[in-house]
Amino acid sequence: MSRKHAVIGMLLATMVAAVSVQASSGKAHCFGPPPGGLMEPGQGIDRMAKVLKLTDAQQTQITAILDAEKEQMQPVFDSLHEKRDQLKIMSQATTFDEAAVRAIATAIAQQEIEVIVSHTRTQSKINALLTTDQQELLKNLRPDMDRRPPPHDSGE
Numbered sequence: 001m002s003r004k005h006a007v008i009g010m011l012l013a014t015m016v017a018a019v020s021v022q023a024s025s026g027k028a029h030c031f032g033p034p035p036g037g038l039m040e041p042g043q044g045i046d047r048m049a050k051v052l053k054l055t056d057a058q059q060t061q062i063t064a065i066l067d068a069e070k071e072q073m074q075p076v077f078d079s080l081h082e083k084r085d086q087l088k089i090m091s092q093a094t095t096f097d098e099a100a101v102r103a104i105a106t107a108i109a110q111q112e113i114e115v116i117v118s119h120t121r122t123q124s125k126i127n128a129l130l131t132t133d134q135q136e137l138l139k140n141l142r143p144d145m146d147r148r149p150p151p152h153d154s155g156e
Contacts, residue, residue: 045059045062045063051137051141052130052137052138053134054134058130062126062129065122065125065126066122069121069122072118073114073115076111076114076115077115079111080108080115083104083107083108084108087101087108090104
């Protein structure tokens, strides 16, 4: 493998690690729309309920979906955090163990797949609870959310 490929691989691993840190630290919201969308971290489903005019029953069901998915995914987030810590330690080492970095990067990639599947599964379950009008409103709001730049990490 060329040096260029090795550098690209390391950069990708670092980027995946950064995403996993955000996911496990609560800086990114993995269940529902991205930050700035209908559900801000820490707001629960209040904003979503207001914008989509959710019924009390819908709010209860969506909260249950989000809580169940978060509980199911917590081990993945914990593992992602651990893998990120391992990569950080490896990046500070005076010797480079490419095989070990690749193994960790591969594990992170697999876990990121699980996060994506979880996010999509959760959104699908929520969509199934919405009325046709609510689904249409959500669809019309999503293009705006997709065009926004990603939030910047304030280094907290």
